[in-house]
Amino acid sequence: MEEKEKNGGIRRALKTALGILILLAAWQMAAGSGIWSAYVLPPPGKVARALAGMVESGVLLRHITVSSRRVLAGFSISFVLAMAGGILASQVSRAEEYYGGFLEFMRNVPPISLIALLILWFGIGETSKIIIIVLASFFPMYLNIRKGFLSASKMLLEVGDVFRLTGWQKFLRIVLPSAVPDILVGMRIGLGYSWRAIIGAEMIAAASGLGYLILDAQQMSRSDKVIAGILTIGAVGILCDKIFSLLIGKVAWERGAGDNK
Amino acid sequence: MIISGLKKSYLVSGHRLYVLKGLDLELADQGITVVLGRSGCGKTTLLRLIAGLEPADAGKVSGFEPADAGKTNDLETAGSARSTGSQEALPSHEARGKETVRKEKIGVIFQEPRLMPWLSVERNILFGVKKKERNKEKLSYLLRLTGLTGFEKARPFQLSGGMQQRVALARALAYEPDFLLMDEPFAALDYFTRAQMQQELLRIYQTEKKGILFVTHSIEEALTVGTQIVVLEDGICKKSYDLREAPFPRDLLSEEMAELKRKLIWQIEEQKGRN
Ligand SMILES: Nc1ncnc2c1ncn2[C@@H]1O[C@H](COP(=O)(O)OP(=O)(O)O)[C@@H](O)[C@H]1O
Ligand SMILES: [Mg+2]
Numbered sequence: 238m239e240e241k242e243k244n245g246g247i248r249r250a251l252k253t254a255l256g257i258l259i260l261l262a263a264w265q266m267a268a269g270s271g272i273w274s275a276y277v278l279p280p281p282g283k284v285a286r287a288l289a290g291m292v293e294s295g296v297l298l299r300h301i302t303v304s305s306r307r308v309l310a311g312f313s314i315s316f317v318l319a320m321a322g323g324i325l326a327s328q329v330s331r332a333e334e335y336y337g338g339f340l341e342f343m344r345n346v347p348p349i350s351l352i353a354l355l356i357l358w359f360g361i362g363e364t365s366k367i368i369i370i371v372l373a374s375f376f377p378m379y380l381n382i383r384k385g386f387l388s389a390s391k392m393l394l395e396v397g398d399v400f401r402l403t404g405w406q407k408f409l410r411i412v413l414p415s416a417v418p419d420i421l422v423g424m425r426i427g428l429g430y431s432w433r434a435i436i437g438a439e440m441i442a443a444a445s446g447l448g449y450l451i452l453d454a455q456q457m458s459r460s461d462k463v464i465a466g467i468l469t470i471g472a473v474g475i476l477c478d479k480i481f482s483l484l485i486g487k488v489a490w491e492r493g494a495g496d497n498k
Numbered sequence: 499m500i501i502s503g504l505k506k507s508y509l510v511s512g513h514r515l516y517v518l519k520g521l522d523l524e525l526a527d528q529g530i531t532v533v534l535g536r537s538g539c540g541k542t543t544l545l546r547l548i549a550g551l552e553p554a555d556a557g558k559v560s561g562f563e564p565a566d567a568g569k570t571n572d573l574e575t576a577g578s579a580r581s582t583g584s585q586e587a588l589p590s591h592e593a594r595g596k597e598t599v600r601k602e603k604i605g606v607i608f609q610e611p612r613l614m615p616w617l618s619v620e621r622n623i624l625f626g627v628k629k630k631e632r633n634k635e636k637l638s639y640l641l642r643l644t645g646l647t648g649f650e651k652a653r654p655f656q657l658s659g660g661m662q663q664r665v666a667l668a669r670a671l672a673y674e675p676d677f678l679l680m681d682e683p684f685a686a687l688d689y690f691t692r693a694q695m696q697q698e699l700l701r702i703y704q705t706e707k708k709g710i711l712f713v714t715h716s717i718e719e720a721l722t723v724g725t726q727i728v729v730l731e732d733g734i735c736k737k738s739y740d741l742r743e744a745p746f747p748r749d750l751l752s753e754e755m756a757e758l759k760r761k762l763i764w765q766i767e768e769q770k771g772r773n
């Protein structure tokens with residue numbers, strides 16, 4: 238059984254690697270065909286060299302650190318707000334009627350469209366950048382967390398009634414644990430959105446960060462660096478997501494067994 | 499515990515469905531009172547009203563404090579004086595505070611186990627017990643009593659239906675209730691497991707000597723565990739049989755039991771004829 242699972246994992250990894258290899262080969266051939274200039278489509282080797290150079294000089298790590306800090310700050314604020322909103326929506330009846338409309342409106346506004354106003358109000362410092370990330374990651378997180386808090390089983394809540402738990406005790410001992418899987422899913426999705434918002438955030442007068450790296454390379458017509466930056470963002474995003482899916486696998490009670498996929 | 503004039507109706511697609519129509523019932527403090535009736539006759543409703551999970555339209559349940567005091571102010575009697583013979587009156591809604599309220603505890607075992615899926619067996623069992631009252635002896639006693647020793651660290655999804663229901667039973671007992679309400683707790687189990695659980699219930703009853711209200715639609719089950727059998731029909735208790743003199747374990751094939759079974763079947767069949 239375990240042996241089989243292991244083999245399955247290795248096979249899947251091989252398939253993924255093969256897919257990437259084919260993609261790289263196609264890229265190499267397209268770049269080598271001479272149809273496009275090396276500026277429009279730099280060959281993989283050139284991108285790899287740009288990447289290696291940035292790794293060596295430590296520039297890449299610095300960009301990753303700076304962006305990670307912004308993502309973490311924005312994500313954490315979003316998470317706290319989403320938890321507060323979810324708890325309010327589930328515990329205070331009709332509370333959502335007051336702020337639900339506003340949220341629904343904000344959800345439909347692309348965060349980047351607010352850049353001009355944010356700069357006006359908060360300047361070009363970290364605040365504006367972090368707000369962009371909050372705006373991008375709050376809604377997917379809020380919707381999941383809210384769902385988690387609202388979907389606590391009536392049957393289990395009645396068990397709390399029978400044991401005469403107070404509203405607060407029922408919240409801590411039944412509603413909150415019931416919501417944990419949805420909270421984790423929300424966090425996972427929210428983290429993904431946070432990373433994807435980094436370009437928008439660093440469009441605001443940034444001097445470092447992965448978004449800045451890409452935008453700066455664009456200014457300098459260094460498409461190899463642009464691609465290197467994109468690859469880095471993708472890789473960091475996948476890494477964060479993997480860490481989260483491991484965490485979600487730990488609360489396996491929801492699906493019965495420990496099959497974390 | 500005394501139940502008198504209990505009424506409950508539901509609004510079902512615009513029509514009022516009268517489920518309980520002024521039900522009177524006296525429950526012994528020690529003994530297993532079985533409420534027997536066809537499915538849909540209002541057994542679960544009765545149990546939920548007693549547990550205080552739903553408000554009644556009228557009538558009173560006295561001799562204990564309902565689980566959710568806040569919900570029960572719809573009870574006709576809220577605030578009015580109620581004296582229940584030897585037992586002191588239930589305090590009015592306003593008076594139910596922290597101080598002088600007598601807390602008779604009601605344990606409930608639902609038709610489904612209703613375990614917390616994120617908690618281990620032992621944590622589920624201790625769910626209703628205050629932190630400082632939790633102790634090892636009590637837990638291991640209950641595990642032994644319900645035959646769950648060795649499974650204390652298991653999660654509910656790792657247990658069979660019968661074992662889950664036993665956890666629910668242990669959880670209710672850990673709460674040390676003064677009265678136990680059981681809603682067809684063994685209905686979902688196979689014949690053998692059910693028979694075994696019935697024997698376990700009797701054993702627990704004989705050691706713990708609690709007052710138990712046991713709801714079922716099975717005549718055999720009623721005859722196996724009841725010290726009193728009440729037939730619920732037409733929203734009231736139509737008939738009551740006293741079985742205190744019949745010792746456990748019961749032989750359902752004995753003449754007495756067969757005779758009673760015939761009567762009960764006839765009684766419940768007759769109701770079908772009228773519907
Ligand atoms: N919440 C509810 N809303 C509407 N009708 C209900 C509700 N609960 C129970 N009923 C109705 O009341 C009747 C009695 O239900 P119930 O007490 O569950 O029966 P039993 O437990 O004896 O099978 C049924 O006809 C059922 O449809
Ligand atoms: Mg029922």
